Every structure is written in structure tokens, then in C-alpha cells.
Amino acid sequence: AWGNRLPLPWYFERMGAETTSVRTPEELSGTPPVVVTKPRYEDDLRERLAGYRANTYRLGLWNREVVVFTRR
Secondary structure, three states: OHHHOOOHHHHHHHHOOOOOOOOOHHHOOOOOOEEEEOHHHHHHHHHHOOOEEEEEEEEOOOOEEEEEEEEO
8 A cells, every 4th residue: 555655765764774875976985885866877886886786666656767776
């Protein structure tokens, strides 16, 4: 049910995950285990995150897409 969906930041906080936000792909530093981005930045990040797996998801709360890069 739609009432059971929460924003991604809630889940990150619940897990105790360390989070950092950047405005542009150029600001990304290091090799974080997970990167969540808007689809428009996927191509810019794909080369930079070589060795990561990219998956696209539609978030139910706001019906928007995100691309999640996970380090292999």
C-alpha cells in the first residue's frame, strides 16, 4: 500500500548509514559503496564508477526514477 512507503533518506537513517550529498557528479570523491542519483547524471557517473553495477528504480512515494550504483 502507498502508506507503507517512505523516502530513501528515512531508510538510510534507519540503517545508520553514513550519507553525503553532492550537487554535481564532479563533486563526488572516493569510492562510496552506494551512489543514488537522478537518471540525467547516469552517463556522467558511469565512467567514473567503473566496476559498479547500475540499476534503475521507480520510487513509489513520488513516482520518480533513481539510478543506484553499487560497488561490486
